[in-house]
Amino acid sequence: MAPRLWPVVKFLVKGGVAGGTVYLVYQEGLLGSGDRGEAALKKAREVVPPALREWGAYLSRQTGVELPAVPQISFSLGSSWNSGVQAAMAALSVAPTRAGMYFQDGWRRVKDLIK
Numbered sequence: 769m770a771p772r773l774w775p776v777v778k779f780l781v782k783g784g785v786a787g788g789t790v791y792l793v794y795q796e797g798l799l800g801s802g803d804r805g806e807a808a809l810k811k812a813r814e815v816v817p818p819a820l821r822e823w824g825a826y827l828s829r830q831t832g833v834e835l836p837a838v839p840q841i842s843f844s845l846g847s848s849w850n851s852g853v854q855a856a857m858a859a860l861s862v863a864p865t866r867a868g869m870y871f872q873d874g875w876r877r878v879k880d881l882i883k
Contacts, residue, residue, distance in 0.1 A: 796811075797804030817838060824835045 793799060796808040798808055820838045824838065827833075828835050
């Protein structure tokens with residue numbers, strides 16, 4: 769019975785984590801306006817690093833193993849997101865022209881093969 773129950777338990781745990789994540793994102797306002805998202809990001813930048821240091825110290829005391837320091841990440845999420853969106857939009861904007869160009873090139877090659 770236990771081998772049959774394990775996949776169900778795994779599915780329920782994964783579903784709970786996913787549901788909790790969606791609930792947290794909704795409660796923090798990340799699905800709302802940009803101002804609310806910016807405020808949530810600012811709050812996370814203030815709260816998360818001290819929490820990671822605190823948990824690292826706790827685990828070090830409990831296990832006796834010294835954990836490495838939390839790395840400092842200093843990149844702009846907004847600029848990274850914007851550059852990705854701009855690249856995707858640029859690719860989509862030239863897609864019809866490129867498709868026509870590739871079609872004409874392919875058609876020319878087919879004509880050359882038939883001759």
